[in-house]
Amino acid sequence: MLLQNIPVEPEELPHIEETPHQGHPKVFRKELILLTSIPFVFLLAGPVTLLILGLYQWAAVISALLLALYGLALLAIYKSFPVRAYALRELDISYRKGWIFYSNITIPFARIQHSEISQGPVDRMFGLVTLHIYTAGGSSSDLSIPGLPRDEAQRLRDYVARFHE
Amino acid sequence: MNNQSDFNTPQRQSLIGVVVYLLRNARVIVSLIIVVIAVGREDPLIFTLMVAGIFAAIGLTAWISWLQYRNFTFHVENDELVIHRGVLVKDRKNIPLNRIQSVHIEQNIIQQALGVVGLKIDSAGSSEKELEIAALKEPVARAFRDLLKHKPAQSTEESSAKQETQEDAASRELVSLSPVDLLKVGLTENHIRNGLVALLVVYGYSFQYYEYVEDYLNDEFGDYMENVPAQLLRAGLALVIAAIITFIVVSIIISLIRTVLTFYNFRASIQGEVVEIRSGLLKKNEYRIPVKKIQFLKWNSNPLRKLLGFQTVRIYQAEPGKPQKKKKRVEIPACYPEQSVQLEKLVYDRKIEEGFSPVKADHLAYTRFYTMIFGIPVIIASVVQYFLYPFYWYLPLFLLPLIVFLAYKYGRSIKITFLEDLVILQKGWIFPRRTVLTYYKIQAMRFSDNVVIRRRNLAHLTFHTASGSVRLRYIDPNTVKTACDYAIYKLQTTRRSWI
Numbered sequence: 001m002l003l004q005n006i007p008v009e010p011e012e013l014p015h016i017e018e019t020p021h022q023g024h025p026k027v028f029r030k031e032l033i034l035l036t037s038i039p040f041v042f043l044l045a046g047p048v049t050l051l052i053l054g055l056y057q058w059a060a061v062i063s064a065l066l067l068a069l070y071g072l073a074l075l076a077i078y079k080s081f082p083v084r085a086y087a088l089r090e091l092d093i094s095y096r097k098g099w100i101f102y103s104n105i106t107i108p109f110a111r112i113q114h115s116e117i118s119q120g121p122v123d124r125m126f127g128l129v130t131l132h133i134y135t136a137g138g139s140s141s142d143l144s145i146p147g148l149p150r151d152e153a154q155r156l157r158d159y160v161a162r163f164h165e
Numbered sequence: 166m167n168n169q170s171d172f173n174t175p176q177r178q179s180l181i182g183v184v185v186y187l188l189r190n191a192r193v194i195v196s197l198i199i200v201v202i203a204v205g206r207e208d209p210l211i212f213t214l215m216v217a218g219i220f221a222a223i224g225l226t227a228w229i230s231w232l233q234y235r236n237f238t239f240h241v242e243n244d245e246l247v248i249h250r251g252v253l254v255k256d257r258k259n260i261p262l263n264r265i266q267s268v269h270i271e272q273n274i275i276q277q278a279l280g281v282v283g284l285k286i287d288s289a290g291s292s293e294k295e296l297e298i299a300a301l302k303e304p305v306a307r308a309f310r311d312l313l314k315h316k317p318a319q320s321t322e323e324s325s326a327k328q329e330t331q332e333d334a335a336s337r338e339l340v341s342l343s344p345v346d347l348l349k350v351g352l353t354e355n356h357i358r359n360g361l362v363a364l365l366v367v368y369g370y371s372f373q374y375y376e377y378v379e380d381y382l383n384d385e386f387g388d389y390m391e392n393v394p395a396q397l398l399r400a401g402l403a404l405v406i407a408a409i410i411t412f413i414v415v416s417i418i419i420s421l422i423r424t425v426l427t428f429y430n431f432r433a434s435i436q437g438e439v440v441e442i443r444s445g446l447l448k449k450n451e452y453r454i455p456v457k458k459i460q461f462l463k464w465n466s467n468p469l470r471k472l473l474g475f476q477t478v479r480i481y482q483a484e485p486g487k488p489q490k491k492k493k494r495v496e497i498p499a500c501y502p503e504q505s506v507q508l509e510k511l512v513y514d515r516k517i518e519e520g521f522s523p524v525k526a527d528h529l530a531y532t533r534f535y536t537m538i539f540g541i542p543v544i545i546a547s548v549v550q551y552f553l554y555p556f557y558w559y560l561p562l563f564l565l566p567l568i569v570f571l572a573y574k575y576g577r578s579i580k581i582t583f584l585e586d587l588v589i590l591q592k593g594w595i596f597p598r599r600t601v602l603t604y605y606k607i608q609a610m611r612f613s614d615n616v617v618i619r620r621r622n623l624a625h626l627t628f629h630t631a632s633g634s635v636r637l638r639y640i641d642p643n644t645v646k647t648a649c650d651y652a653i654y655k656l657q658t659t660r661r662s663w664i
Contacts (some may be wrong), residue, residue: 008654010647010650010651011254013647013649013650013651014613014654015646015650016646016649016650016653017612017646041236041315041637079166091657092653092657096611099616100616101613101614102614102615102619103611103612103613103614104611104612104613104649105609105610105629106609106610106611106612106649106653107608107609108609108653108656109655110606110656110657111607111609111656111663123260135608135609135629135631136608136631136663136664137485137608137609137629137630137633137634138631138633139633140629140633140634141608141609141611141629150216
């Protein structure tokens with residue numbers, strides 16, 4: 001027979017979850033910590049105002065709350081950092097993230113509309129960039145991979161861009 | 166082309182456009198008049214001044230409307246649609262013809278009374294919402310639409326020849342609604358939802374004049390109003406029942422009116438590779454949807470419709486760049502089984518059979534989730550009522566068993582069937598919905614969970630398409646993983662474009 005059409009068992013398909021995933025450089029964790037800390041610095045204005053007004057008990061309560069929230073935010077960063085990783089396969093790219101809310105999205109190259117690399121001011125301090133991948137599905141299925149070294153992001157982008165015009 | 170209009174030089178709209186713009190702008194004046202009457206009814210001097218102001222505003226509006234008409238031109242130049250417009254700030258828009266996603270002809274009540282139609286042009290990549298040409302004579306609008314729909318790359322001869330074959334292509338009628346069908350649709354609408362929406366609209370509209378209405382009520386009925394709460398409580402249950410009956414009757418009437426207005430003279434037909442839908446009494450809508458742009462179909466039903474043997478089919482089409490913003494809902498309100506099969510063959514290339522072993526969601530997780538979402542507010546309501554007015558405070562609690570039962574039934578109704586070429590998703594007990602997805606229309610797949618459901622060994626599955634996402638909660642994680650792998654595999658091996 002010239003044409004072979006072998007039946008496919010779903011269990012034998014290549015598994016996305018078992019594909020080796022590539023993590024982020026450690027410096028990205030520092031950037032995440034800095035980015036999380038900035039709003040808390042501004043929120044400190046609350047307890048300071050209370051202190052000036054002489055409401056010491058309230059200042060203590062609010063500070064404790066803020067501290068607990070900050071602790072939780074840091075814990076989430078440490079717990080989720082090893083989860084954050086992308087996997088590149090021959091025909092698609094996957095990105096997983098999140099500890100409390102985990103998600104793993106897979107986008108086939110054939111569905112990518114365009115891709116771009118961006119770098120914010122904080123990114124620049126750490127020498128990292130964000131790779132954006134846009135599909136026709138709108139923001140819910142668009143993918144942003146932050147915390148990538150520029151040459152790595154560039155290589156990824158070039159690889160992905162071969163498939164779309 | 167048999168039309169004389171030359172779209173290569175800047176064209177103005179039909180002169181009636183001035184009136185269309187004027188009536189649109191008039192809404193501002195109506196609001197002004199209401200404010201003037203409310204504020205100035207006591208002081209004659211202020212009243213006179215304000216009336217003079219209104220006349221000035223009317224004059225200004227008329228002048229602006231004239232300028233809007235005068236400065237608005239459109240034409241096609243170098244394969245681009247060029248629109249000039251603006252009163253104070255003039256701007257020029259150039260839209261490459263191949264960027265134009267869709268062109269719809271619409272006619273609202275004003276346009277209908279004046280005998281013109283509006284043209285709405287949707288383009289990809291522009292941040293602005295769709296463009297509108299407000300007033301055109303119908304043949305001009307049709308000719309211009311046909312011109313815009315053609316790919317600029319084709320030579321004129323080819324395109325006109327192609328157009329003729331398309332026009333000649335037998336137009337198969339899919340669904341057309343007779344007055345009896347319309348009545349059936351109207352009576353089997355989701356009345357409760359329609360009633361609530363109407364209530365919200367009335368509330369929202371009256372809200373802008375709320376202050377004045379409140380002032381007026383206080384002036385005229387102040388004393389009476391003071392006693393109302395006590396009387397209300399005394400009237401108690403009788404009043405509640407009367408209110409519910411009124412609500413239901415009004416809701417049914419609203420459903421009927423809404424149905425007649427939207428679906429009057431409804432006609433859906435298949436012309437080659439295009440689904441054409443026309444309907445509407447006061448505001449006539451006309452949609453032309455290329456089959457390849459349809460991403461998926463969704464069948465909705467309810468017990469009354471099941472009894473009469475028809476379902477509603479909603480067509481989801483690709484809206485690149487902005488699927489989140491106001492979805493254009495194209496609906497076939499009544500589809501009998503044989504018409505459904507025709508639609509299935511058109512969109513999915515085959516008739517869809519069910520009855521294969523479906524994957525089920527964890528119905529207890531669903532029960533827990535919805536009991537929490539709806540149950541907690543009910544308990545809070547009871548507690549609040551206990552402390553404020555301890556009459557019948559326990560009444561809301563009777564809702565709890567109902568909530569649990571409905572949540573359980575909903576959880577049980579969730580089914581996913583994976584076929585060779587399609588996924589069938591079924592949800593809903595009282596209002597069953599069925600969504601059918603083709604693998605090659607999928608944009609991305611997502612596996613997700615959270616700390617709570619991870620402990621219970623469950624996960625969510627999301628299908629992303631160019632017309633929104635479909636999500637299924639509380640499924641066995643291994644099934645979700647396999648589903649992602651399978652959908653991606655199917656998508657990669659099907660050499661078909663999603664659009």
